[in-house]
Amino acid sequence: GQNIDQPTEMTATEGAIVQINCTYQTSGFNGLFWYQQHAGEAPTFLSYNVLDGLEEKGRFSSFLSRSKGYSYLLLKELQMKDSASYLCAVRDSNYQLIWGAGTKLIIKP
Amino acid sequence: IAGITQAPTSQILAAGRRMTLRCTQDMRHNAMYWYRQDLGLGLRLIHYSNTAGTTGKGEVPDGYSVSRANTDDFPLTLASAVPSQTSVYFCASSYTRQGADTQYFGPGTRLTVL
Numbered sequence: 001g002q003n004i005d006q007p008t009e010m011t012a013t014e015g016a017i018v019q020i021n022c023t024y025q026t027s028g029f030n031g032l033f034w035y036q037q038h039a040g041e042a043p044t045f046l047s048y049n050v051l052d053g054l055e056e057k058g059r060f061s062s063f064l065s066r067s068k069g070y071s072y073l074l075l076k077e078l079q080m081k082d083s084a085s086y087l088c089a090v091r092d093s094n095y096q097l098i099w100g101a102g103t104k105l106i107i108k109p
Numbered sequence: 110i111a112g113i114t115q116a117p118t119s120q121i122l123a124a125g126r127r128m129t130l131r132c133t134q135d136m137r138h139n140a141m142y143w144y145r146q147d148l149g150l151g152l153r154l155i156h157y158s159n160t161a162g163t164t165g166k167g168e169v170p171d172g173y174s175v176s177r178a179n180t181d182d183f184p185l186t187l188a189s190a191v192p193s194q195t196s197v198y199f200c201a202s203s204y205t206r207q208g209a210d211t212q213y214f215g216p217g218t219r220l221t222v223l
Contacts, residue, residue, distance in 0.1 A: 004151060031209065042199060042214035043152070050209070087151070095206040096167065099151030 002026045004100035006088050011106045012078055020073045020086050020103045028093025034062050034073045035087040037102065043087055047073070075105075083107045112136065113215035115200050121221045122190050130185045130218050132200030140203045141183040142167075142212065143175060145196040152199065158183055159206060190222045 003025045012018040024032070031050040035043040049055055049064035049071060061074040073086055085102040092098055113134045122128050134141065139160045144152040154167030158177040172194060174186045183202075187194055200215040 030207070033211070042216050044214070045211040048209045048211070089152075096154060096157075097152075097212065099153070101149055101151045 002092060002098045004088055004090060004098055006086075006100040006103045008101070009104045009106065011108060012075075014078055014080060014107055014109050016078050017074065017076050018078060018105065020075070020088075020105065022071045022073070022088035022100060024069050024071070024088070024090045024098075024100075026090045026092045026098055029066060030091040030093065030095060032062075032064055032071050033089045033091070033097065034060075034071075035089065037085045037087055039084070046086075078107050080107050080109070113200055113202055113213060115198075115215040115218050117218060118216070119219040119221075121223065122187075124191055124222055125189050128187045128190055128220070130187075130198055130200075130220070132183045132185070132215055133181050134183075134200075134202045134213075134215075135181065136202060136204075136213065137180060138202035138204050138213075139180070140206045140210075141177065142201040142203075143173070143183070143185045144199045144201065145169065145194075146199060146217075147196050155185065155198075157206075190220075192222045194220065195222045196220060 005023045034046040037043040047062040054063045059076045087102045088100040089097045116131045142157045143155040156175040158164045198218045201212040203210045203212045
C-alpha cells in the first residue's frame with residue numbers, strides 16, 4: 001500500500017529553527033508537495049520538489065531524497081503565525097496526490 | 110469570485126437524506142477534486158475530474174457522486190447520507206494534474222450526519 005509518515009506534533013520556540021520530516025512509500029513518484037494548514041482553514045501551497053536537493057523560499061526550505069523516500073521542511077526564524085499543521089503529499093504514478101496526516105507545529109514564545 | 114468557493118460552510122444532516130455540496134472556481138482550471146479530511150488521517154480523494162465532461166474515482170468514492178458539466182462547477186452529492194460521512198469536505202482545483210501544478214483549495218464544508 002501507499003504510505004506517507006510524518007510526526008503527529010512538534011513544539012518549537014519563536015525565533016528558532018524546526019525541521020519536519022516526511023517519509024513515503026508510494027507506487028511511483030511524480031513530485032512532493034508541502035502545504036500549510038491553519039486550524040479551521042484550507043491547506044495552502046508551500047513548496048514543490050521533484051529532483052533531489054534543497055529548494056529555498058524565504059524562511060522556508062524543502063529537501064528531497066528520492067532514493068531514501070525522504071523529505072523535510074525547514075522553517076527558520078519561527079514566528080507565532082507559523083503555528084499550523086504542515087502536510088506532506090506525494091504525487092504517485094497515477095498523478096494522484098497521496099497525503100500524510102500532517103504535523104501540528106506549536107510555537108511557544 | 111476569486112479562487113474557489115464552497116457552499117454551504119457547514120451543515121447538519123439527518124441520516125438517509127440527500128445532500129449536494131457545491132464548488133465553483135473562477136481560475137479556468139481544468140482539473141478539480143473533492144477530498145474529505147478526518148482527524149488523524151490525511152486528506153483522502155473522493156472523486157476528481159481532469160476536464161469538463163470527465164470524472165474519475167479516488168480512494169474513497171463509495172456513497173458519493175460527482176458531475177462536471179462545465180469548467181467552473183464540480184458538485185458532490187451524497188445520495189443517502191450515513192454518519193460515517195461526517196467530515197470536513199474540501200474542493201480543490203489545478204490547471205492540470207501534472208508537473209508542479211499546485212492544487213488550490215476552497216474553504217471547506219463541515220458536514221455532520223446524525
